[in-house]
Amino acid sequence: MSQPVIVYSTANCSDCNQVKQLLSEQGIAYEVRDVMTSTDYQEEVEKLGFMGVPVTVFEDRAVKGFNLPALKELIEAAAR
Template identity: 60%
Template sequence: MSNPVIVYSTADCVECDMVKKMLTEEGIPFEVRDVLKNEEYQEEVEKFGFLGVPVTVVGERAVKGFNPEVIEFIQSLKK
């Protein structure tokens, strides 16, 4: 995979944990960026047009939350 996967997250975020668990189960490496520990990460999330987490990013594509779109997005990374 040419673009790294980034999951913008916070501690104790159930949806964030679900995204990270699914990526792990699919064998897709990812970087976690905690928006509460680094203000720059929150600014990055906002540039994608989101205020909350989780936000999963690959290249220029960002998907918010844990929903069917995120699941399809994650599974498409393996193709």
């Protein structure tokens, strides 16, 4: 079993919601990590080299924002 897809997000973040909707539509299970509720999650995002959300992570891939081409590649990798 591979790692889950992780979506770092915040409440009321439209790009975050678009990412989660896309993953759901593609049948990809994901874990939501709300950076406003955990300093650990915020630090994880910063360690990846990002300051904002959404950041979608699968294995060694991290996609910032709602970047559809990059998200599609991540989804293909996660679907294997």
